[in-house]
Amino acid sequence: MKGKTPVGVLISGSGTNLQALLDACQSEDYPARIAVVISNRPRAYGLERAQEAGIPTAVIPAKNYPDRQRHEQAISALLHEHGVEWVACAGYMRILSAAFVDEWAGRTLNIHPALLPAFPGLDGQGQALTHGVQIAGATVHLVTEGSDTGPIIVQGATGVLPNDTRDSLQERILALEHILYPRALRWAVEGRILPQIDNRVDIQLAENESRYLWHAPTKADGE
Numbered sequence: 001m002k003g004k005t006p007v008g009v010l011i012s013g014s015g016t017n018l019q020a021l022l023d024a025c026q027s028e029d030y031p032a033r034i035a036v037v038i039s040n041r042p043r044a045y046g047l048e049r050a051q052e053a054g055i056p057t058a059v060i061p062a063k064n065y066p067d068r069q070r071h072e073q074a075i076s077a078l079l080h081e082h083g084v085e086w087v088a089c090a091g092y093m094r095i096l097s098a099a100f101v102d103e104w105a106g107r108t109l110n111i112h113p114a115l116l117p118a119f120p121g122l123d124g125q126g127q128a129l130t131h132g133v134q135i136a137g138a139t140v141h142l143v144t145e146g147s148d149t150g151p152i153i154v155q156g157a158t159g160v161l162p163n164d165t166r167d168s169l170q171e172r173i174l175a176l177e178h179i180l181y182p183r184a185l186r187w188a189v190e191g192r193i194l195p196q197i198d199n200r201v202d203i204q205l206a207e208n209e210s211r212y213l214w215h216a217p218t219k220a221d222g223e
């Protein structure tokens with residue numbers, strides 16, 4: 001059997017999505033392994049999660065570099081050092097520049113807490129509540145230049161409840177994210193994401209797989 005594909009994960013914070021990926025990678029039949037976790041913030045809790053799993057970590061703060069390009073070159077160099085083939089942004093709170101995106105084109109994923117193309121940028125959950133949408137969710141997409149604009153790979157949705165707060169909605173969306181991200185990363189490393197025209201991708205789906213996920217809120221969610 002072919003070895004697992006090495007993946008680098010970029011984080012800035014709590015790293016619950018990183019944890020979902022680490023957990024998925026525990027399975028023998030999961031085709032990826034996390035080779036390195038890089039944070040731009042020294043206190044990101046995700047670093048502890050990675051260390052707990054025995055994964056090499058690095059802190060590369062932007063302020064240690066004279067400009068964005070040099071900062072991203074340092075990140076890229078470390079990714080190469082660890083033989084990384086795919087990059088997964090998991091709560092990485094900086095926009096990647098064109099140079100980085102080009103270097104890792106078609107090999108970088110991001111997860112966003114909204115049903116893109118609605119509500120890109122900061123606070124997708126808060127934006128959903130502000131706009132009174134009745135269905136909210138999360139998206140895994142390929143990273144291209146621009147904020148949260150790349151081809152959509154998989155989406156998960158949940159109903160918005162009348163008494164939802166930002167926190168309660170975020171919790172349900174995060175639960176979706178933790179299912180979606182390992183699924184998308186599997187498709188990525190298995191070469192099943194096929195770029196099409198117009199910023200779209202097709203996925204070679206197995207019989208039991210789907211590009212969407214629906215979580216109907218239950219009494220436990222406050223329905």
Ligand code: GRF
Pocket residue numbers: 013014015016017018046090091092111112113138174177
């Ligand atoms: C998630 O909501 C993700 O969609 C967004 O940032 C958050 C990161 O959460 N990009 P975590 O650090 O994975 O817990």
